[in-house]
Amino acid sequence: MDPLARHSDYGHEEFDESHVHEDPLETLRQWVIDADAAGIYEPNAFVLGTIDPTVTPTARTVLLKQLDSGLVFVTNYLSRKGRAIDANSRVSAVFGWYSIHRQVLIEGNATRVTPAESDEYFASRPRGSQVAAWASDQSTPVESRNRLDAHYGDLLARFGDDSPVERPPHWGGYRIVPDRIEFWKGRSNRMHDRIAFERDGDGWRVTRLQP
Template sequence: MNQEIAGIRINYSKKSLLEADVAADPIIQFNRWWQEAIESQILEVNAMTLATADANGIPDARIVLLKGVSEKGFVFFTNYESRKGKELQANAHACLVFFWKELERQVRIMGPVARVSEAESDAYFYSRPAGSQIGAMASPQSTVIPNREFLDQQTKSITDSIAGGQDIVRPTHWGGYQVAPVSVEFWQGRPSRLHDRLRYTLQEDLLWKIERLAP
């Protein structure tokens, strides 16, 4: 089996990534690649790995969904009391990774993390389908629960209360985070594993330095 795994490989050859072709600002460059990814009809194009570490430096990672991007950074939403929320409270830095295999591309984003405003969390929360709103209210995310029935009962209880006239209210422990990039790497697959890697690093003058990394 190990021999079969070791033999899995793809020779990337669709595109290249040259310094002359990229924007001076990584957010602009990200938006270019994002638009190409959208046009390629990639399933869940906004899925990204969120890597965090706790106060002892022990790493953790999971897939979350990008819900906003601007010159300020990249936004996702979650339960502040979840494992990722507690890790970000202890160590407010993270790395995001997009992998768009259909385009043979990766984007890595590193930077400090802060909560978005309550108004922004409210705006996104109330834009979600009712079922997702109820789910956020019902789930004590990342904690041990006795069984599936416990979660189903929590959901039913909240659903019944809402049917009886109770308003849906965003839980105070649920909201958004923004990763403010200080380093952004664009990775384009190339033949023979000689990939193109361009890294943007934020300088003290708030301008971006672009460097090529060896694959």
């Protein structure tokens, strides 16, 4: 069947205010765990939206690496997204776990984590990824795949096998502190459930939205 013409039923599982934790980040944590349990590949992947200085919105997938007072992901600070965030901290994040009929939409501010936090996470990465952080000027053009591989090979040889690889100064984490989080649960007949949390002083204002 033409996948564009399909009409899927999104299920009967209810989702209401009693199913969400008073801290929406805890519900997000639970939904990532649920997505993992459902066998979803990379359940911690989300689409990060940024706005660059020409007010062009751009988006790409990144991986959630830590969930605390915000959502932490790691990247190259000089990449397209890094430059956009450093100029405008407003970002969006979209988690889409379609096979379990769930989506989370987030808006907030992203700021760099401390160098110590980036160091700690960098040290936990496989050596190959550490060297890649030095080898790639993310988002800039490269002449060919061969050129990239040769540069990576040179760096692998230069770092050798023993000495620890230091974190490049242009690589590290950002923490997105949300001011809006919306949980979406698909329901039959497109009568979906949507529960939005908006920051209100020290707490959150909770609103149910029409599908």
